[in-house]
Every structure is written in C-alpha cells, then in structure tokens.
C-alpha cells in the first residue's frame with residue numbers, strides 16, 4: 001500500500017454479498033461485464049441529466065469503452081459519465097444502501113444455497129467483478145471536479161479496500177479487473193465482443209472496442225506497415241424503444257428486458273407503442289415470467305419502470321407511472337412533452353404525467369386482456385401475479401370492471417383447484433332464474449370446496465366460485481357487482497334459491513320454532529340466533545355471517561395477528577331434516593340437550609375453518625357421546 005492510500009473496511013453486509021455473489025453466481029460468470037456496462041450506462045445517463053441543469057458540465061459524446069490486455073490479464077471498462085467523489089466511492093461501493101438486499105440476505109441466511117435468480121434482482125452489480133477478478137481497481141473523477149481530484153480504489157474483495165488520490169485526465173470512471181489466473185480467457189477480443197452483443201446490444205450509449213488489425217501484404221507480398229487501431233462501436237447503441245416495433249424481433253425485446261430488469265428469466269410478454277395525440281410518448285412495458293422476490297414484502301420498494309424525456313433518462317418512476325397493483329410491470333416510458341427540468345418531487349403532481357399514467361394503465365390492462373386468449377400464458381401469469389392484480393379491484397375504481405374481467409377463480413364447475421374461470425364464463429353458465437354471482441371465501445381450496453354452505457347449490461347445479469386466497473375476503477368486501485349482477489357470498493346473509501325454499505322457510509312448524517328458540521337460548525354465548533337452514537342438504541348445521549361481517553377464517557387470521565375482533569357473532573343454521581338434529585329436537589334430558597347442541601355449534605365452527613376455544617373439552621364431549629351410544 002502506498003503512503004497516500006488509506007485503508008477502509010467494507011460494511012459487514014458487503015462482505016456477505018461478496019461472498020454470496022462469488023459462490024452463487026459462479027455458473028453465471030459472464031454477467032460481470034453486463035453489470036459493469038450497465039453501471040457505466042447509468043453513469044452516462046446521470047451526467048446527461050445533470051448537464052441539463054448545470055451548463056458547466058460536458059455531456060457530449062457519452063460512451064463506454066471496453067479494453068483488455070492478454071499479457072497483463074486485465075479487462076478495463078471505462079465511461080465518461082458522472083464519476084464519483086471520494087465520499088460517493090465509500091457510500092456506493094463500500095456500503096449497501098438497498099433495503100431489499102438486506103432483507104434478501106436475512107431471508108437466505110437460513111438456507112444453505114442462495115438462488116442466483118434472486119441475487120440478480122438486488123443490484124449486486126459491481127461486486128460481480130469479483131467472480132472473475134482477484135483484484136479490482138476503480139479510477140474515478142466526478143464530472144465538474146478538477147483533474148487532481150480523482151481517486152483510485154483497490155480491493156481484492158476480502159474485508160477491506162484502499163482509496164488513494166490520483167490525477168485523471170477526464171471525468172468518468174474506469175474499472176480495471178485483474179483477472180484470476182483461470183479466468184484469463186476473458187481477456188479476449190472475440191469473447192468480449194460476443195458478451196457485449198449478447199447482453200448489452202441495446203444499451204443506449206455506444207460501447208467501443210479497438211478494431212482488430214489483421215496484417216496486410218502489399219502488391220509485392222511484403223508486410224504493410226500496421227495502422228493504428230481505432231475504436232469502433234460494437235453494439236446497436238440506439239434507444240431501442242424509439243424503434244419501430246415492426247423492425248424488432250422477440251430476441252431484441254428479450255435482450256433489452258434483461259438489460260433493464262435485473263431478471264435472469266425472460267419476460268413473459270410485452271407491449272410496445274408509440275402514442276401520438278394530445279400526449280405523445282413511447283412505452284415499452286414488460287410483464288415478467290416470475291414475481292420478483294421482494295414484490296409482496298414492500299410494495300413501495302419497487303423499481304424497473306424508467307422514465308425518459310426525449311431519450312434522457314430522468315428517474316425510475318414505477319410508483320408515479322403505474323398504480324401499486326401493476327407493480328410487476330417493468331420497462332421504459334419516454335415522453336416528448338414533459339419538461340426536462342421536472343424533478344422527482346414534482347413528478348407526482350404533474351398533470352401531463354397523470355394523463356400518461358392513465359394511458360399506461362389502459363395499455364397494461366389491454367395487453368393482459370389480449371393474453372387471456374392464450375390459456376397457458378395467462379395461466380402462468382395468473383399464478384404469479386393474480387393476487388397482485390386483485391388489489392386493483394379495490395384500488396382502481398375507474399378501471400374496476402376491466403380488472404374484474406381479468407380475474408380467474410376456482411369454481412364448483414371444475415374438479416380441481418385450477419383458477420381459470422372468469423366472471424364472464426360464470427355468467428354464461430348462470431341458470432335461467434339466477435340473478436346473482438355466488439361465491440365462497442375460505443382458508444383453502446379444500447375448505448371452500450367442501451363447505452356445507454355449498455350443499456344446496458350443488459343439489460341445484462348452481463355454480464359457486466371458490467375463493468381461497470387471503471386477499472379475496474378483503475376484495476369481495478369492496479365490490480358489489482359485475483356486469484349488473486350482484487355478488488353474493490353463500491356463507492353470508494339469507495340465501496334464497498327460489499320459491500320452494502321460501503315456502504319451506506314460511507312453513508316452519510310451531511314445534512320447530514320452539515326447538516329453534518330453545519337452541520338459541522342454549523347457544524346464546526356463541527351465536528346471534530339459530531334458524532332453520534335453507535342451504536343445507538347433508539350437513540346438520542352451519543354458521544352464517546351477517547351480509548357485511550368478515551368471514552370466520554379471516555376473523556381467526558386477524559385475531560392471530562393481534563387484532564381484536566369484537567362483537568361479530570354468527571348465526572347458526574340447522575338442517576331440520578337431519579337425523580342428528582331431529583334426535584336433539586326429541587331429547588328431554590337437559591344435560592344431553594346442552595352437550596349435543598354445543599356439538600352442533602362446534603362442528604359448524606370447525607367446518608368453517610374456525611378455532612375451538614377449548615379443543616380438549618370438545619374431544620372429551622365427543623368421546624362421552626360415543627360411549628353413551630355404545631353403552
């Protein structure tokens with residue numbers, strides 16, 4: 001270490017990331033170059049943006065260079081972008097600011113193997129260098145700083161790094177990889193060019209490499225003096241999204257997706273449009289194949305939708321450009337009309353941006369609608385993002401109908417848990433006199449499918465949607481109808497499936513009424529009332545919540561989460577035709593009546609996914625009754 005070099009220690013998390021990257025990404029070594037070029041491109045974007053406000057800065061001829069030295073076993077990636085100050089070097093390279101990365105580290109701490117697909121999502125970027133390098137140097141000078149205010153950072157990727165002042169001719173950053181001996185093959189013209197083509201073709205700045213000069217002979221067969229090689233552009237270097245969609249192929253879109261998304265998987269599908277009119281802008285929006293790791297942890301931690309104004313990168317504006325329930329969308333939006341000096345803070349209130357946002361929502365919903373024609377593709381999408389999309393039913397009132405159209409459910413029409421029934425499918429199968437869309441929410445598919453509440457519906461051949469995702473109960477609490485048809489939970493409120501049932505209800509005999517009263521009195525601590533059921537066929541009893549109350553399995557979840565759920569007693573419905581109920585009705589021993597009627601309630605609660613206050617007592621009671629029967 002030279003006298004002027006100062007030693008620093010990596011933040012503990014950096015060490016963890018380094019370790020992970022080196023051990024988990026070794027089968028994906030190639031990506032180091034993509035990561036370095038991507039950082040260089042970001043640095044060029046940043047300078048171009050800064051130069052709009054600060055006329056002193058020079059953002060001409062922004063480019064990236066890739067050089068190599070076979071003998072010295074080095075690769076150098078340099079840019080003339082924004083560069084870094086001394087403090088920025090420490091902050092950006094020596095610490096980890098991304099909260100997602102920290103959470104990720106915590107989550108994998110318990111597993112033995114990290115998932116390489118996930119690591120990529122957390123901006124391990126620069127650290128990927130250490131997969132192939134034994135030592136990395138960064139020479140950097142911040143744009144606007146004098147030549148002697150530049151820095152040389154060095155590290156072997158183990159615990160610490162040094163920073164030393166140097167002098168640097170031009171602003172920007174130079175990353176020098178001193179390759180490990182067995183990775184020296186990367187320092188090769190062909191190999192580097194093909195990696196650039198593969199991963200960085202659509203970076204919007206020119207990536208340059210020195211041309212290869214082959215020895216030439218003159219007319220007499222003598223070697224011509226070799227000319228000095230010049231830099232030539234290796235990639236396409238245009239803003240891909242500005243191109244005509246007709247000129248682009250699937251592989252171009254996929255390559256660009258990987259470049260902007262940090263996703264190791266390909267995109268599932270995309271929509272690319274040049275929009276002209278009161279607002280003129282371009283959008284290229286992708287739906288990933290797999291949900292990113294952090295998506296459900298914190299919807300505010302989202303990125304991947306970039307805002308450009310006239311090809312100048314402004315900011316990652318996922319939150320400003322699309323509502324939360326479409327947070328899985330990644331891509332680029334490039335506006336021709338927004339002012340270049342717009343700041344992130346003022347972005348949200350900008351009326352032009354609001355218009356773009358509502359246009360984008362329509363585009364995404366339109367793209368999804370189209371994809372519903374391909375059941376396989378849509379099925380995969382639904383598995384990954386269906387629950388996220390459901391948030392839109394509550395969040396986005398103006399597009400509620402369009403979002404509802406995109407939802408898919410399991411249903412009694414099918415024999416398995418596959419969620420592939422749309423509300424339109426359901427309506428097309430509704431019976432002649434049926435005017436409601438019936439559904440049930442439960443803890444699991446099995447609980448929904450086997451719920452006693454469905455018995456009458458099964459008997460009558462009326463389809464019921466089986467909802468078993470946690471979000472369903474919340475969503476259905478916010479939506480009343482679709483296509484003019486009311487939603488009705490089969491587990492809540494009164495069910496009236498036709499005149500026959502109504503008649504039955506009216507014809508409850510005086511004896512039965514007395515029995516129901518007696519039961520109500522007996523069970524008053526648990527239920528609001530006991531009534532004759534119109535929905536049971538085979539089961540003896542079921543619990544029914546009030547139309548607007550929360551389902552029992554959800555109440556349980558809320559209680560587990562420490563939320564008190566006061567005063568929401570269900571009603572108990574009993575099947576007066578059931579032998580067990582008849583048996584209780586004819587019972588004259590008060591103690592037995594108490595025990596049996598409590599069982600009636602407890603069984604209904606269990607069937608509902610509810611939790612018994614005292615399970616041991618229940619078991620004892622059951623055993624006693626069985627013994628009584630044997631005796």
Ligand SMILES: Nc1ncnc2c1ncn2[C@@H]1O[C@H](COP(=O)(O)OP(=O)(O)OP(=O)(O)O)[C@@H](O)[C@H]1O
Nearest residue numbers: 039040043083084092093122123124125126127173
């Ligand atoms: N060539 C560069 N010029 C200027 N700053 C850079 C350069 N390379 C890296 N940095 C700075 O270092 C930070 C950390 O880089 P790193 O690649 O580790 O993560 P990231 O780029 O923030 O995340 P991601 O790779 O997911 O985009 C960057 O955010 C940037 O501020």
